[in-house]
Every structure is written in structure tokens, then in C-alpha cells.
Amino acid sequence: MTLSIDRELVGLAVERDRDATAALLAQVHPAVVRYCRARLGRLAGGYSTADDVAQEVCLGVVRALPRYRDQGRPFAAFVYAIAAHKVADAQRAAMRDGGVVAGDTTPDRPDLAPGPEQQAVTSDLGRRLSMLLGQLSAVPREIIVLRVAVGLSADEVGAVLGMTAAAVRVAQSRALARLRMLAGDTLDEVAV
Amino acid sequence: MGGGTGAGARPGDDAVDLATLAADDRLLDLVASGQAGPGGDTVGQLLAAWRTDLEADSPAAPAVRAESGSPAQPAPPRPHRLSRLMLAAAAAVAVFAGLGVAVRHTGPGGTLWPITRLVYPQQAEVLAAEHAIAAAREAATAGRTDEARRRLDEAAVHTARVRDPAVANRLWAEIDALRRTLAGLTSTGPSGAPAASAAATPAPPAGTSSPGGLVPGLPPVGTTLPLPTPPLPSLPLPSLPLPGLPG
Numbered sequence A: 001m002t003l004s005i006d007r008e009l010v011g012l013a014v015e016r017d018r019d020a021t022a023a024l025l026a027q028v029h030p031a032v033v034r035y036c037r038a039r040l041g042r043l044a045g046g047y048s049t050a051d052d053v054a055q056e057v058c059l060g061v062v063r064a065l066p067r068y069r070d071q072g073r074p075f076a077a078f079v080y081a082i083a084a085h086k087v088a089d090a091q092r093a094a095m096r097d098g099g100v101v102a103g104d105t106t107p108d109r110p111d112l113a114p115g116p117e118q119q120a121v122t123s124d125l126g127r128r129l130s131m132l133l134g135q136l137s138a139v140p141r142e143i144i145v146l147r148v149a150v151g152l153s154a155d156e157v158g159a160v161l162g163m164t165a166a167a168v169r170v171a172q173s174r175a176l177a178r179l180r181m182l183a184g185d186t187l188d189e190v191a192v
Numbered sequence B: 001m002g003g004g005t006g007a008g009a010r011p012g013d014d015a016v017d018l019a020t021l022a023a024d025d026r027l028l029d030l031v032a033s034g035q036a037g038p039g040g041d042t043v044g045q046l047l048a049a050w051r052t053d054l055e056a057d058s059p060a061a062p063a064v065r066a067e068s069g070s071p072a073q074p075a076p077p078r079p080h081r082l083s084r085l086m087l088a089a090a091a092a093v094a095v096f097a098g099l100g101v102a103v104r105h106t107g108p109g110g111t112l113w114p115i116t117r118l119v120y121p122q123q124a125e126v127l128a129a130e131h132a133i134a135a136a137r138e139a140a141t142a143g144r145t146d147e148a149r150r151r152l153d154e155a156a157v158h159t160a161r162v163r164d165p166a167v168a169n170r171l172w173a174e175i176d177a178l179r180r181t182l183a184g185l186t187s188t189g190p191s192g193a194p195a196a197s198a199a200a201t202p203a204p205p206a207g208t209s210s211p212g213g214l215v216p217g218l219p220p221v222g223t224t225l226p227l228p229t230p231p232l233p234s235l236p237l238p239s240l241p242l243p244g245l246p247g
Helices: A007-014 A018-040 A048-067 A075-097 A116-133 A138-150 A154-161 A165-186 B018-032 B042-054 B081-099 B112-119 B121-141 B145-160 B165-185 B195-200
Strands: none
Touching (some): A007 A018, A018 A075, A018 A138, A018 B042, A048 A075, A116 A138, A116 A165, A116 B042, A138 A154, A138 A165, A138 B018, A154 A165, A165 B018, A165 B042, B018 B042, B121 B165, B145 B165
16 A cells, blocks of 8 residues: 655645645645554543644644655655654653553543444554554654554655665564564453 | 664574565555454454554544635636746746846746746646736726737637636636627627627637637627727726736
């Protein structure tokens, strides 16, 4: 699965075409939301902090657009740099404020789920995976986030992180092997 | 450290075989597209659940202060913003060319006008048509009806090349409205056709090959009509906005 962004659309948005900018944001925003939610997780039981950061990222992208020059580096890398920065800022702020709830115990109230139990199960499994991801080192974790949450291909992840696609594939396999090992150890534990 | 540094398999290390590389790559593609991993792979299932949860109750994209109220409309009823920038660039070139002053959107460092003309030829036609219509309106207001008609013919030539039917229809409507106004100024034309009958005919469809864009009932292009000599106190010009320069 790839995340392809029309270069002509980017060009029009860079030249302050409002319709093109809105269309570009509409394309990019869902992936940014998933990235921020994947990196920040559910703080205090919900995704509102992550969603706020995603909003900040999109506004930051719009503000930075005039400085974007298509010099062979994909637009996704441009967005990623802004997103990674703002997520890091949010993490620092959360640690400073002491408001981070590392692993909340109460399942969230689902709003539009197919069934409340299914939503709770999915959310719970997702939380487990999130905890496992937290035990990986930074680059392998980021690769999994970009591959699964954002939906970039191995080639695109390589372009964004400055690695070859082959190196990405090796790193992601190692990350999966580690996750499998960790999952075997923790799967039967009660969520804490 | 199972995470690795991404530097590639080193000999003697926990090297990953090619089959695993391919299988893991496929698994990640599968999960990313919203499908569950193969049964029995716990981590695949966990990743799939995690992916699903990330999309729960997704927020809407932030708005971009859209003038018309909705982010992306297929055919804006006003001059496209790119046209405004192009008009500004054209005006800037005209003003500063003689001074040799480097203008932001022109010259080797600038990108707007030359690239736009080459890469977006349709936009260039729309711009040229709007520019000619504006010039025609200005000439009509000043009483220079001959010039106004020439500008309208110019506008028609460009409009005939515009492929977008909505945009072309808008341009034809402006051209026709101006022609009717000009016809109203010349009360004794050779055909004696009143402006009312011209108003009843619909605008010609976009893409027609008639270069003059003539409205039936009006004299053919190039005919010299007696010009009105008195000033024009209350000109019933259509209240369409001129494509203004962006602030």
C-alpha cells in the first residue's frame, strides 16, 4: 500500500491555491492523525491530544508550504519532519506536565462502534500492541508506525527515513521478530 | 537487541532469510490496508487491531479558510485563484519590465508566469479571456466601443479554446452581456436588431468553432457603427467584479 500524493496538487498548494491546499490537506490529514495517534497513544483514555497534535501538524504544513521545493525528496518526508517534531514536542510537554497515563485500565466508551464489546476488544488489543511497540528502540518502532499506521510502503519509508528499501525490510523483520518474542511473554498477562 | 539499526544484516548476526523478509513485508502491507494478518500470527492480529483502533472516530481535516464555504469545489463560480495570481504577474511584468526590476513571479528565479503558461495552457486561456473582458468593460465605460468590441472578439477567441464547460459558459455569459450592452449603445445598427432579442438567445456552447462568438442579431465583427457622442450617464453594465489584484 502506498501513499501517493499528486505532485501537481502539491505545486498548486505551494502557490497558495486554496482549493488545492484544502484538497492536499484532506488527503494528508488522515495519515497524520494515524501517525500522531500511533506515536502518542490514548492519553487519559482518548485520542483528543493526538488529534490536536495532528491538527497542529496540518496547520504547520500549510504554513511551511511556501518553503517547500520539490528537489527529489518526497512530499511525505516534508510532512513527516513536521509531524515527528510536533509529536516530540507533545511528548515532552506530557512528561513535563506529568499528565501522561501510561496504561489506563478502563476501556473507552465507544461511540459508533459495530458493538461495544468489539470496540473494547479492538481497543484493548491495540493498547497491548502499543505497549509492545514501546519496548522497541526508536528506529524500528518508527518503521512499524510508518508501515502500519501511516501505510507507507517499504520504499516510501526508506525515502522518508533516508534508508534503502532493503534496509527497511530487514529492520521491519527484526522488529516483528522482537514483537513476536515479547508478545509470547506478555500475551497472557492481565492488562495493567 | 532485536530492534536493529536498519543497517542491513551483518554476517554472523541474527540474519533474516529472504523468505521471511518477503513474508513480513506482505504482512505489513496487508495490515496497513486494513486487513487482518494470517490466522495464528498473534502479532499480526495485534497489529491489525491496533490499526483498526487508530481509525476509530477520526476527526475531520482542518479547513483552509475557504471563501466559498466548502474545501474543494469542482468549478468555482469566480475567477480561479491561480488566475488572480497570473493576472497579477502579467500586470507586474507590464509595469516593471521597462525598469528592469526583478519582480517576484517573473525572471529566472520566479516560477509563476512562464511555467503556468506552459504547464497550464487552459488557465492561460481563461486568464487571457478574463483580461480581455475586463479591458472591454473598461473601454465600454470610457465610451471606446470599437476597442471594447475588439477586446470582446479577443476574449471570444480565448474562450473558444477553454475546455471546461462551466468556466467557458461563465465567460460566454460575460462576453454576451457586454455585447448586449454595446449593442444597446448603438441604437441604429445596420440590422436594427434590438438588444432584447439578443438577450433572449442563449450563450453559444463551449468549444464551438465560430471564432467571433457572435450572438445572433448583432452585426458581424468589424462593422463600423455610428458611435454615440453624448456621455453615458447610466450605463447598464452587468455588476460582475473585475478580477482584482490580490492584496
